[in-house]
Structures are given as structure tokens and as C-alpha cells.
Amino acid sequence: NAGVTQTPKFQVLKTGQSMTLQCAQDMNHNSMYWYRQDPGMGLRLIYYSASEGTTDKGEVPNGYNVSRLNKREFSLRLESAAPSQTSVYFCASSQERGRGDTQYFGPGTRLTVL
Amino acid sequence: GNSVTQMEGPVTLSEEAFLTINCTYTATGYPSLFWYVQYPGEGLQLLLKATKADDKGSNKGFEATYRKETTSFHLEKGSVQVSDSAVYFCALREAGGSYIPTFGRGTSLIVHP
Numbered sequence: 001n002a003g004v005t006q007t008p009k010f011q012v013l014k015t016g017q018s019m020t021l022q023c024a025q026d027m028n029h030n031s032m033y034w035y036r037q038d039p040g041m042g043l044r045l046i047y048y049s050a051s052e053g054t055t056d057k058g059e060v061p062n063g064y065n066v067s068r069l070n071k072r073e074f075s076l077r078l079e080s081a082a083p084s085q086t087s088v089y090f091c092a093s094s095q096e097r098g099r100g101d102t103q104y105f106g107p108g109t110r111l112t113v114l
Numbered sequence: 115g116n117s118v119t120q121m122e123g124p125v126t127l128s129e130e131a132f133l134t135i136n137c138t139y140t141a142t143g144y145p146s147l148f149w150y151v152q153y154p155g156e157g158l159q160l161l162l163k164a165t166k167a168d169d170k171g172s173n174k175g176f177e178a179t180y181r182k183e184t185t186s187f188h189l190e191k192g193s194v195q196v197s198d199s200a201v202y203f204c205a206l207r208e209a210g211g212s213y214i215p216t217f218g219r220g221t222s223l224i225v226h227p
Contacts, residue, residue: 004157031213042203042219043158050213058214090157099146099207100165103215105157 002026004106006091012112013081021076021109023091031094032074033103034058034066036087043090049074081113116141118204120218127194127225135189135221137178137204145206147171147180147187152201152220161189161202199225 007022025032034046045058049068063085065077074093078085089109094101121136139145146165150158162171167182178189187204204218 040219043217045214048214092158098213099144100163101207101213102148102160102163103150103158105150105159107155107157 004091004093004104006089006106006109008109009107010110012114013078014114015082017081018077018079019081019111020078021089021091021111022073023075023106024073025091025093025104026072027093027095027104028071029093029104030071030096031101032068033092033094034064034074034076035090035092036060036085037090037108038087046076046089081111083113085111086113087111116145116206116208116216118206118216118218120202120204120221123201123220123222125221125223127223129196129225129227130193131225133189133191133194133198133223135202135204135223137187137189137218139185139187139204139206139216141185141206141208141216143208145208147178148205148207148215149176149178149187149189150203150205150217152203154200158203194223194225196225196227199223 004025033048035043047066049055052071091106092103117140148163149161151161152158162173164171164180170179201220203220
């Protein structure tokens, strides 16, 4: 059981380049999330997917797009990277919509935009 | 809206000292409360949780009690170790409406030998 996996672990981009961050979970969870973590800002939700086929914006969606490819996979795309998108990105999943649900996090992708 | 407030860090302690990290919350409904821990270079992982008032969550020597009257969920450990050095996040999830978790900003703990 790998849990939540993310690729790549590290990435350096130049301003204007595009890339896709991949996330997969093997726990048969319904909900998946993308967060960014910046010093002093805690975790900020970018997008989430309550179930296969649905996606919704979170707190900071500008500059990002997502795809819930199937129940296992949820990708995050930066179409034209900007230095303000330098951050650590975490994918997470949880079983279902419920107040007691635990979120399971991936190891993160450390992205630098020059 | 919902919010979670944690004490600012870093909290610096010597090994075997007593730890308290304060967490208070504001919620429109009746949330479940969580503490997550993030070790250096890793993602967050659940440390403990409580789903109703007066419940105590516990794990790895850490404890937190859901106090509805004071809207608090303070994290405590009687004797910290160097290996407890990490960032600790308090969070809540509510039933009904948006189920999106609300996280605090995190509190860094540094334990010296």
C-alpha cells in the first residue's frame, strides 16, 4: 500500500514554462485535494475533487488547472509558471465527505520557478 | 466562516520538557478536530483526532482534549524527544455544507538534546 504518491519530487522551471504535477492514491478514496505550502502561510487549498468527474476551486486557484483523470489520479497543471508559484505542493486524499475523515498526504513536490 | 488559530512558533524546548501547543477554533457547526504533524521534508500525517466534545485523542504520547466550551484543542506531551521536532498543524472539519478542512498555520517545534 503506497498511500498517496506524487511525481516529481523536485522541479525547477523557468518563467512561462508549463508542467503537470501528478498525484495518485491507492486507498480507493473518493476525495482528492491539491495544496500549496509557503513559509508563514500554512496550507492553502488550490483545487479539490469530491468524486471522480468533479473538481472545484479552493482558496488560491488562479494560475492552475486540474484534472481528475479517474478515481486514483488527480493532476495539477501550471500553464505558464510564475515566480509566485514557487512553493511546495501537496496532494491529499480522504475517503468521503465527512467530518471525521482523515486526510492522507503525499510527500510533496518542491517547485522553484526562476 | 471557519478558522483555526495556533500559537506562533518556533517553540524551542529541551529534551524531556513538557509541551503545550495551543489551538482555538471558530466554527459555524459542530466540527471534528485534528492534529497533523509534518516531519522535515515530508508530507503531513495524522497525529490524533477527536470527533465530539470532551473526547481525548492520543497517540505517541501526545494528547488533546476537545473543549467545546472554550473552543480549544490544545496539544500536550509530558516529555518531548528530539525526534518530536516537526511542524504541528491543528485542523477542523465540519458536517454539512463545505466539508473542506480548515488548517491552522502550523507551529514549529524544535527540541534540543
